Amino acid sequence: MxxxxxxxxxxxxxxxxxxxxxxxxxxxxDKSLTHRAVMFAALARGETIIREPLLGADCLSTMSCFRALGIQIEALDARSIRVRSEGFSAFKTPAVDLDCGNSGTTARLISGILAAQPGLKVRLTGDASLSSRPMRRVVDPLRRMGARIEGPEQGNFLPLTIQGQTLQPLAHEVDKASAQVKSALLLAGLFCEGETSVRLPAGSRDHTERMLQRMGANLVSEIHDGMEQVRVRGPFAPPPGRYMIxxxxxxxxxxxxxxxxxxxxxxxxxxxxxxxxxxxxxxxxxxxxxxxxxxxxxxxxxxxxxxxxxxxxxxxxxxxxxxxxxxxxxxxxxxxxxxxxxxxxxxxxxxxxxxxxxxxxxxxxxxxxxxxxxxxxxxxxxxxxxxxxxxxxxxxxxxxxxxxxxxxxxxxxxxxxxxxxxxxxxxxxxxxxxxxxxxxxxxxx
CATH class of the missing domain: 3.65.10.10 (Enolpyruvate transferase domain)
Known part of the structure; x- marks a missing residue:
């Protein structure tokens, strides 16, 4: 901040x-679940209701980014928001930078989504604190899938410019138990033809996997000898729905x-x-x-x-x-x-x-x-x-x-x-x- x-x-x-x-x-x-509920609602074609969302600054940054992409997000009542979307294919290149504020979850997860949208061009920014936090842990594996992402120090810091591409599925090896890296790659994999997998040390948050399985995605998560492997088969379009946080x-x-x-x-x-x-x-x-x-x-x-x-x-x-x-x-x-x-x-x-x-x-x-x-x-x-x-x-x-x-x-x-x-x-x-x-x-x- x-x-x-x-x-x-x-x-x-x-x-x-x-x-x-x-x-x-x-x-x-919950901040993590609110971020993801908003993201999946924005990807879905139709109307989604999110009850008891966290309306802290980080989650408001996620909502602001998707509004700039053309998604309607409004208060339904004091404890609910409504998200109306025409689906990810209707995302519009924004006229302004997407300001992620202080939210690393916003910046890293949305990078996986936007990198996989052909024809879309966005620039991600953040506050001074977020702009000093490393991004290549997400950017490098996305580039190996075919993403076009540019930024300071070979894309290690914001601001990042993302030119959406058709990505290819890939088997990823990640050396840290990072839910943000894992989620960004799984989200990118939703738009690929075929299986995207992420192997990493066990223990990171599994909200993305749980929510995708709940929505009917073809996703399998296994843990052996202290290592987790998650596989998702695309393409998969999240459906609209109801979330209570x-x-x-x-x-x-x-x-x-x-x-x-x-x-x-x-x-x-x-x-x-x-x-x-x-x-x-x-x-x-x-x-x-x-x-x-x-x-x-x-x-x-x-x-x-x-x-x-x-x-x-x-x-x-x-x-x-x-x-x-x-x-x-x-x-x-x-x-x-x-x-x-x-x-x-x-x-x-x-x-x-x-x-x-x-x-x-x-x-x-x-x-x-x-x-x-x-x-x-x-x-x-x-x-x-x-x-x-x-x-x-x-x-x-x-x-x-x-x-x-x-x-x-x-x-x-x-x-x-x-x-x-x-x-x-x-x-x-x-x-x-x-x-x-x-x-x-x-x-x-």
């Missing part, structure tokens, strides 16, 4: 109440940690997405505390299964290590898990965090900075984060979230354990994924 001359800031500290209340928190809706587990993670760190009281989080590729942080928190209960919800209206999370505050937290193989299922939750580990009764080490260096910020160094400012003992050793634990009292701090929503929210959770006011600069960047975050945080005593 680009900074203005006046940086928004927020002061947060512990509630003066000695008796924490019980609370039910309906967190923000569950709560984002990445957003719920902050209130999970808050619930465990409180002196007492119960926090309940309903309608949370229950997908094992997204809930690795819950397995970590279960290792740290037995005061966390997961209850499956039988409601079948949602795009994917949901659950309720119940947490009891006041219990001691056990230290734990996070291994590199776990990281793809909890990469966005590392900052707030580090906050929890700071209060554990011993040292914890998080391994394999290299991906954090190319997020909205260098989240690895910025997470360590947050903990140090709060008074915790922490060190970065290569791509590992070691947290000594046993933090008893959070000292007052001023922390610059540098436009990174996950860091701002993690800092807010840390600040709730301080007896003195803590200041978070660039605090409003939480609007990228969780516009109501502070309002909900204030509701919990």
């Amino acid at each position: 680009t900074k203005s001359n006046v940086t928004p800031k927020r002061s947060i500290q512990a509630s003066p109440s000695a008796l924490p209340n019980d609370a039910t928190v309906l967190c923000g809706r 569950p709560v984002d587990p990445s957003s719920a993670a902050f209130f999970c940690v808050l619930g465990l760190l409180r002196k007492g009281g119960t926090v309940r989080l309903p309608e949370v997405l229950d997908n094992p590729t997204r809930t690795g942080f819950l397995r970590v928190l279960q290792r740290m505390s037995s005061a966390l209960v997961l209850t499956p919800d039988p409601d079948q209206r949602f795009v994917e299964p949901v659950m309720q999370i119940t947490l009891e505050g006041g219990a001691a937290l056990r230290p734990t290590d996070i291994e590199a193989a776990e990281v793809p299922t909890l990469v966005d939750e590392i900052p707030v898990l580090a906050v929890a580990a700071a209060f554990a009764e011993g040292p914890s080490t998080f391994h394999g965090l290299e991906e954090l260096r190319v997020k909205e910020s260098d989240r690895l160094s910025k997470t360590a900075e947050l903990l140090r400012l709060a008074g915790a003992e922490v060190s970065v050793q290569g791509d590992s984060l070691r947290i000594a634990g046993r933090l008893k009292e959070v000292q007052a701090f001023t922390y610059d979230a540098v436009g990174d929503h996950r860091l701002a929210m993690a800092a807010a959770i840390m600040a709730r354990r301080s007896k003195k006011p803590c200041c978070i600069l660039d605090s409003e960047c939480v609007g990228v994924s969780f516009p109501d975050f502070y309002e909900m945080l204030d509701s919990i005593v």
Whole structure:
């Protein structure tokens, strides 16, 4: 998120109440699923209704891009949007750049779609943060399929100019468990004659595959010896339909940690997405505390299964290590898990965090900075984060979230354990994924 001359800031500290209340928190809706629902609705010919979409800045960037391509997207009511499309064959070369804002999901996934539209020419742009994040992990395999994509440093950074082509199916080998790379290639494969496959380390998010299978695509996903292989046969045109979006587990993670760190009281989080590729942080928190209960919800209206999370505050937290193989299922939750580990009764080490260096910020160094400012003992050793634990009292701090929503929210959770006011600069960047975050945080005593 680009900074203005006046940086928004927020002061947060512990509630003066000695008796924490019980609370039910309906967190923000899932960002990943909202992105994909909008994209598939735009590709479909007809009308699609998306209920409970996340209307944060990232998802609004995706909607804006498709509007520029000629898709009608409008509010149906306060909790639903309607997407009307003539299908991908009716996409129009936009008169303006497609601004992806701060959203890497928008930029990478839409690249796979647009590269496969012959005759279409677009220019993708983004804010300063997104423009510094690597794109060749998507661009290079798309080029091997026949895509024409140009940009700075051989297409590694935005802005990218994409000239749509007829692509050829290909078997891809990807060295990192990246859902964005996998999804971009599968989306491109929808427009190819024949089978496109992606082989990569297991553990990345599988929303694209689940949604395509739900729509009837010829898609097979298999995992053997720690490697995942996904195959999709094209061409396939997504049909219009209905989507209901569950709560984002990445957003719920902050209130999970808050619930465990409180002196007492119960926090309940309903309608949370229950997908094992997204809930690795819950397995970590279960290792740290037995005061966390997961209850499956039988409601079948949602795009994917949901659950309720119940947490009891006041219990001691056990230290734990996070291994590199776990990281793809909890990469966005590392900052707030580090906050929890700071209060554990011993040292914890998080391994394999290299991906954090190319997020909205260098989240690895910025997470360590947050903990140090709060008074915790922490060190970065290569791509590992070691947290000594046993933090008893959070000292007052001023922390610059540098436009990174996950860091701002993690800092807010840390600040709730301080007896003195803590200041978070660039605090409003939480609007990228969780516009109501502070309002909900204030509701919990």
